[in-house]
Amino acid sequence: MERRMRGNFHVRCEWGEKLEMNSKAYLSIFNMLQETIVQIVKSGSEADGNLFMVGDVKQSIYRFRLAEPMLFLNKYTQFEEEPITNGLKIDLNANFRSREEVLHGTNFIFEQIMGETVGEIVYDEKAGLKPSAPYDEVEMPIELTILYEEQAEAQPEQTETDELELKQLETEEELKKSQQEARYIIKRIRELMDNGATVYDAKEKDPSKRVRPLEYRDIVILMRSMTWSSELVEEFKAAEIPLYAESSKGYFEALEVMVMLNVLNIVDNPYQDIPLASILRAPFVGCNENELALIRLIDRKVPFYEAVKMFVKEERSGLNIATAEKLQRFLYQLDKWRNLARRGSLSDLVWQIYIDTNYYEMVGAMANGKQRQANLRTLHDRALMYEKTSFRGLFRFLRFIDRMKSRGDDLGVAKSIGEKDNVVRLVTIHSSKGLEYPVVFVAGLGRSFNQMDFSNPYLFDQQFGLAVKAIDPDDRIMYTSLPFLAMKEKKILEMKAEEMRVLYVAMTRAKERLILVGSVKNWDKTRATWCESQQIARDAMLPDYLRARAKSYLDWIGPAIARHACFENYSDEPFTAIEHPSKWQVSAISNTTFMHSLKTDEENESIDVLDQEVDEHLLEQLHQRFNTTYPFKESITKKSKTSVSEIKRVENLQREEESDTYFLQTKSTSTYKRPLFLQEKALTATEIGTVVHTVMQHAPKEGFTNEADVQNYLQALVEKKLLTNEEIKVVEPEKVLQFFATSIGQRFVHARQIHREIPFTMSLTDDVGDSQIVQGIIDCLIEDADGKWVLLDYKTDKILPSFSQEQALKDEMEKRYAVQLRIYSQAIESVLNLQVDEKILYLYNAQKELRLN
Ligand SMILES: Nc1ncnc2c1ncn2[C@@H]1O[C@H](COP(=O)(O)OP(=O)(O)OP(=O)(O)O)[C@@H](O)[C@H]1O
Numbered sequence: 011m012e013r014r015m016r017g018n019f020h021v022r023c024e025w026g027e028k029l030e031m032n033s034k035a036y037l038s039i040f041n042m043l044q045e046t047i048v049q050i051v052k053s054g055s056e057a058d059g060n061l062f063m064v065g066d067v068k069q070s071i072y073r074f075r076l077a078e079p080m081l082f083l084n085k086y087t088q089f090e091e092e093p094i095t096n097g098l099k100i101d102l103n104a105n106f107r108s109r110e111e112v113l114h115g116t117n118f119i120f121e122q123i124m125g126e127t128v129g130e131i132v133y134d135e136k137a138g139l140k141p142s143a144p145y146d147e148v149e150m151p152i153e154l155t156i157l158y159e160e161q162a163e164a165q166p167e168q169t170e171t172d173e174l175e176l177k178q179l180e181t182e183e184e185l186k187k188s189q190q191e192a193r194y195i196i197k198r199i200r201e202l203m204d205n206g207a208t209v210y211d212a213k214e215k216d217p218s219k220r221v222r223p224l225e226y227r228d229i230v231i232l233m234r235s236m237t238w239s240s241e242l243v244e245e246f247k248a249a250e251i252p253l254y255a256e257s258s259k260g261y262f263e264a265l266e267v268m269v270m271l272n273v274l275n276i277v278d279n280p281y282q283d284i285p286l287a288s289i290l291r292a293p294f295v296g297c298n299e300n301e302l303a304l305i306r307l308i309d310r311k312v313p314f315y316e317a318v319k320m321f322v323k324e325e326r327s328g329l330n331i332a333t334a335e336k337l338q339r340f341l342y343q344l345d346k347w348r349n350l351a352r353r354g355s356l357s358d359l360v361w362q363i364y365i366d367t368n369y370y371e372m373v374g375a376m377a378n379g380k381q382r383q384a385n386l387r388t389l390h391d392r393a394l395m396y397e398k399t400s401f402r403g404l405f406r407f408l409r410f411i412d413r414m415k416s417r418g419d420d421l422g423v424a425k426s427i428g429e430k431d432n433v434v435r436l437v438t439i440h441s442s443k444g445l446e447y448p449v450v451f452v453a454g455l456g457r458s459f460n461q462m463d464f465s466n467p468y469l470f471d472q473q474f475g476l477a478v479k480a481i482d483p484d485d486r487i488m489y490t491s492l493p494f495l496a497m498k499e500k501k502i503l504e505m506k507a508e509e510m511r512v513l514y515v516a517m518t519r520a521k522e523r524l525i526l527v528g529s530v531k532n533w534d535k536t537r538a539t540w541c542e543s544q545q546i547a548r549d550a551m552l553p554d555y556l557r558a559r560a561k562s563y564l565d566w567i568g569p570a571i572a573r574h575a576c577f578e579n580y581s582d583e584p585f586t587a588i589e590h591p592s593k594w595q596v597s598a599i600s601n602t603t604f605m606h607s608l609k610t611d612e613e614n615e616s617i618d619v620l621d622q623e624v625d626e627h628l629l630e631q632l633h634q635r636f637n638t639t640y641p642f643k644e645s646i647t648k649k650s651k652t653s654v655s656e657i658k659r660v661e662n663l664q665r666e667e668e669s670d671t672y673f674l675q676t677k678s679t680s681t682y683k684r685p686l687f688l689q690e691k692a693l694t695a696t697e698i699g700t701v702v703h704t705v706m707q708h709a710p711k712e713g714f715t716n717e718a719d720v721q722n723y724l725q726a727l728v729e730k731k732l733l734t735n736e737e738i739k740v741v742e743p744e745k746v747l748q749f750f751a752t753s754i755g756q757r758f759v760h761a762r763q764i765h766r767e768i769p770f771t772m773s774l775t776d777d778v779g780d781s782q783i784v785q786g787i788i789d790c791l792i793e794d795a796d797g798k799w800v801l802l803d804y805k806t807d808k809i810l811p812s813f814s815q816e817q818a819l820k821d822e823m824e825k826r827y828a829v830q831l832r833i834y835s836q837a838i839e840s841v842l843n844l845q846v847d848e849k850i851l852y853l854y855n856a857q858k859e860l861r862l863n
Contacts, residue, residue, distance in 0.1 A: 040065070041076040042472075056089070056097035064102075067131055068124070069515050071440060073508045078472070079130060101136050105518075107446050110141035112524050114592035115152035116517045121551065122570040123510060128557040130507040139518070144212050146221070151593035153525040154571060155198075156456075156564075157190050158533035160600045185601050187529040188238035191453050192245035193604040194527060195231060199251060199434065202449070202523075209448045210522060226252060228448040231436045232516045238454060242436055247377060252433040254381075262415050266373045266382045270389055271411065273363055277347045278404045283314040290318075294367035295340045301333045343367075351404045357393040359404070364390075380431075439516045450520035452513075455528030455563040459509050461502075469497045506560065513563050528564045533598050536568065537580055543569035544585035571596060645780045654786030658830045693740055699806040701737045702854055703789065705746060706804050707766050708732065713750030713759050717743040745857060754802060754850050754859040763793040770837040788834050791842075798847040801835055803827070809856045823851055823860050831862055 052061040067086065070079040089099035105113055117138045124133035131137070185193075207224040214220045231242070231253075239255040246253035261267060269292050272285035280286060290297040290305075297305075305314070305321045312320070318337055325334040343366055350359045364370040364386060373382035396407050439452075463469075467479040467488060477497035481488045490498075517524060530536045543552060552569055560566050571577055575587035576594040640646075649656075693701070708727060714720045720743035727733045749755045758764065768788040775781045790802040805827070813819040835846040849862040 040081050041078055042081070043076075045078075045081050057093060057095050068120075068133070068137065068511055069443065069518075071443065071508060071512050071515055073504065076472070079507075079511075083131065103136060103138060103140050104142040105139045106143045107521055108139075108141070108143065108518065109145050109150055109522050110591070111150050111152055111593050112517070112520045112522070113139040113141045114590070115524065115594060116514070118574065118588075118590050118592040118594075119517070119567060119570050120510075120514060122573070123552055123557050123566045124514075125551055125554070125557070127554050128503060128506060129510045130504075131511075145210055145522070148210075149593065150523050151576075151595040153198075153523075154567065154594060154596045155194060155525065155527050156533065156536070156596075156598040157187070157194060157527070157529045157601055157604075158536070158598060159531050160602045161532060161534070185605055186241060187456070188241035188454075189245055190601045190604045191238075191527050191529060192242045193249075194599065195242075195451050195453060195525075196245060196249045196251060197604075198451075198525060199226075199229060200249075207449075207523075224449065225432055226434045227432045229434045229451070230442065230447040230449070230519070231434065231451045231453055232439050232442050232519065233436065233452075233454045234439055234457065234512065235460075236436075236438060239436055243378075246434070252431075253436055254431070254433045255436040261385065261388070262411075264382065264385050266369070267385050267389060270360070270363070270369070270386060271408070273347075273367075274360070274404060275408060277344065277351050277359070277363075278408055280315040280344065280348075281313045286314050286318070290337075290340070292367075292369075293372060294369055296336060297333065301330070304330060304333065305337075356397055356404060356407055357390055360390045360393045439512050442519050443515055446519055446521050448521045449523040449525070450516070451525045451527060452516045453527045455526055455567065456530050457528075458561050459505065461505075463505070464498055464501065469494065469501055471497055471500065474500075503558065506558065509563070510566070513566070526567065528562070528567075529601075530564065533600075536564075537572075537598075538582075540568040540572035540577075541581050541583070541585075543572050544581065544583070546573070548573070548586060548588050644778060648776075648780055648782060651783040651785070654784060654830055654833050657784065657833065658827070693737065695806070695808075697737070698740050701733060701740055702806050703804060704732055705741055706749070706789070709746070709749075711759065711761070711764060713755065714747050717747055720744075720746045745854060748857045749852065749854075752852070752857070752859050754800070754852060757794045757800065758790075758792060758802075760795045761792045762795065762797065765791040768838075770841050772837050772840055774833070774836075784833060784837075786830075786833065786837065788838065791838060799838075799844050800848045800850055801831060801838065801846050802850050802852060803831060803834070804852050804854055806854050809853065819853075819856075819858075820860055823853075824862055827851055828862055 048061065052059055054060055063085070065082055067079050067082040070077055070082065073079075085097065086099065089097040091099055091101075093099075117133075120133040121138065123129065124131055124137075126132050202224055208221045209224050209228050211220050211222065233239075236255065243253055243255050262271075269288065272288045273292075275282055275285045276289055287302055289295060290302060291299075305317050308317050308321045308324065319341065321330075322334050322338045322341065325331065326338070328334070346366075347359060347363060350362060354362075370383060370386055373379060373386065376382060392411075393407065396410065401407075401410070435447075469477045471477070474497060477493040478491065479488050479494050480491040517526075543556070546552065552566075556569060557566060571594060572581065573585075573588045574590065574592070574594055576596050578584075578587070580596065580598065704727065705724070709723070714723065724733070724738040724741055724743070728735055728738060750759060766789065768791060769785070770788065771783060771785045773781050774784050788801065789804050792800040792802060794800055805823075809819065813822065831849040831851070835849060838844055838846055851860045851862060852858075853860065
């Protein structure tokens with residue numbers, strides 16, 4: 011607190027007789043706690059006391075830190091210019107910073123928008139900025155540039171427009187608002203530089219040196235937040251204008267920091283595959299993906315570190331000698347670092363790694379090199395600071411960093427540039443407070459204010475406490491309560507007042523040139539809305555409702571500017587402008603101006619390529635690569651796992667013998683069990699097949715003596731819940747009985763062993779050598795009385811009369827089921843190690859047995 015007080019206040023303070031302190035302060039960022047402390051330590055009353063406070067409430071932009079502008083305002087209204095009992099008030103509105111255009115323009119906007127109801131502060135004559143700095147006569151109006159999206163004209167001739175749009179889409183890139191604003195700013199900076207823009211230094215004693223050429227360091231881009239910073243950085247990089255973006259995030263995501271932390275992790279414990287792979291890919295080891303794959307192939311199971319060591323051993327005199335040597339050097343270094351980690355200090359180790367790998371110099375040569383080097387220095391500083399604590403060792407340091415990462419504590423990208431570096435700066439409006447720059451761009455003015463705070467179901471207020479949304483637990487509804495609504499309205503107004511002050515801070519940072527940039531979607535609509543303010547009486551400020559409903563800075567700036575004479579070109583109707591000394595230069599630019607034509611680039615490229623001589627070697631390689639056919643082309647269509655029925659189906663299809671003419675399709679394609687209520691209607695062929703199989707699966711070995719016997723057996727199946735009453739209705743008892751009368755039925759009855767429903771899984775290798783996992787279920791395997799093994803399969807196909815001839819039936823059955831039974835017998839032979847002597851199909855409907863070859 012003492013530091014804060016000393017850092018923040020102009021306080022002449024006597025603490026009893028003992029303490030005398032001179033400090034600098036801004037009352038505008040005062041909060042209740044600070045006010046209370048100051049009230050305690052000051053002496054005397056307001057009229058004769060020793061407290062001196064200074065501040066500009068229009069710059070109070072720290073409400074999120076509980077700064078309370080009302081503290082200032084209360085004093086401001088109570089204190090008098092010629093006080094008797096009150097405090098003395100001195101208005102310091104002479105401005106020694108900015109050119110008059112900046113100040114008049116700022117006054118013009120804020121006189122219209124900042125008021126007590128919306129804005130909390132009255133921007134009157136006393137608050138207005140008075141130009142007092144000596145500048146030359148050059149005129150520099152404030153620039154307001156609106157970037158808008160090109161609206162597609164509504165054309166009745168559909169086809170032509172579509173084609174046109176399509177063409178546009180093909181040839182032009184899509185631009186984000188951040189990119190278009192960045193490109194505009196870049197263009198403007200280039201114009202200023204190319205046109206020999208100058209900077210006026212009023213403080214320079216030698217009058218001949220007061221005017222000097224504009225440099226990058228004189229330019230700042232101010233934004234409400236850094237959300238767009240990466241896009242801006244990218245665009246500036248492409249335009250080759252140095253831009254320094256102050257950022258509080260992204261330290262741990264920076265490539266160089268990640269690589270170095272990986273090195274430290276590996277020094278701590280090399281048995282970490284991913285960090286190790288990352289280091290091997292880093293330029294100081296220099297392996298490529300192929301080399302990493304070769305290392306892995308040495309042994310796929312061992313940790314990668316082991317694989318590296320094995321690779322070095324095996325390949326030192328082998329084909330990959332260059333890779334082995336690289337890795338050997340790395341292993342040697344790693345050993346050295348591991349030794350240092352055990353014996354020396356952590357910060358020395360970090361620095362030694364930078365030296366051994368030349369990584370510090372290397373990142374310096376990369377894009378944004380200074381920033382990267384600063385990031386590495388910060389890591390070293392961290393290690394140094396860590397050693398000053400009671401903790402020791404690399405392992406603990408890494409855990410400490412891990413904890414920081416998981417907590418989301420980012421170090422912020424390290425500051426890499428000093429005051430003297432000649433770069434354009436991108437900073438938040440908040441961090442620009444108190445500073446000044448010759449040329450200021452304020453960008454992103456069309457972006458919506460952040461309203462996140464109001465999406466919670468509760469709100470806090472210093473004055474009114476807590477307001478929550480109402481919850482009806484019975485109906486499970488949450489709705490806005492009246493107190494919540496009232497508090498939300500208050501908070502939104504406070505937020506807007508704060509945003510207004512943020513805009514004020516932004517505009518008052520400029521010494522000479524102020525360039526305001528914002529994007530809108532539809533310029534015609536926006537323009538029309540802005541022009542509505544031309545109807546307002548000229549001496550009146552913008553109405554409360556209009557200022558209160560603003561969603562972005564442009565919603566304030568636009569309607570205010572529309573009343574200035576500079577807006578004549580954009581106004582459809584003539585209007586009487588407010589008479590004001592401010593000078594503005596308004597321009598509206600379509601975003602298409604900043605789109606790079608992709609097509610032209612491509613065309614240029616192709617022309618370039620055509621001009622070049624043909625590289626025969628490259629051509630040969632291209633031919634080879636494009637004409638290569640995959641050697642295992644057939645294999646890619648095969649399933650790695652399949653069922654016997656699937657193989658059967660595929661083979662049958664291949665033979666094109668799905669002969670519906672002879673056979674009724676016995677099985678429907680669906681193999682899922684239908685729900686009971688559907689089954690009650692009528693069983694499908696598949697279901698009938700399943701029922702018959704169940705009956706045969708459980709049939710007693712000795713068979714049945716008569717139909718009643720079969721009927722009882724079926725009933726028993728229902729009782730055991732193996733079948734339903736509906737299902738047994740489709741079973742014809744005489745057909746079941748008949749089975750036992752056939753020769754195979756008799757062999758069944760007298761069999762030594764019977765195995766039924768045998769599931770199997772086996773690997774089948776086809777002619778090409780591809781293996782496939784096959785699964786299936788064998789109906790029945792019998793060892794008959796003579797010790798012969800018989801493979802029996804029940805079939806429920808309906809046989810048409812045209813197959814009354816034994817041979818025709820046999821041929822057809824052979825075609826249909828030979829594959830299946832062949833696989834079954836292969837399975838039995840390989841899994842059970844038996845020799846299948848006979849393969850028999852039992853045709854349940856025809857009540858015939860067929861022996862297959
Ligand atoms: N009396 C003066 N004569 C000449 N120049 C002055 C005078 N007072 C201040 N300046 C100059 O005006 C500029 C702004 O001054 P200073 O930063 O103190 O203002 P400030 O009120 O703190 O501004 P802000 O709060 O808006 O950041 C500086 O460049 C400073 O050198």
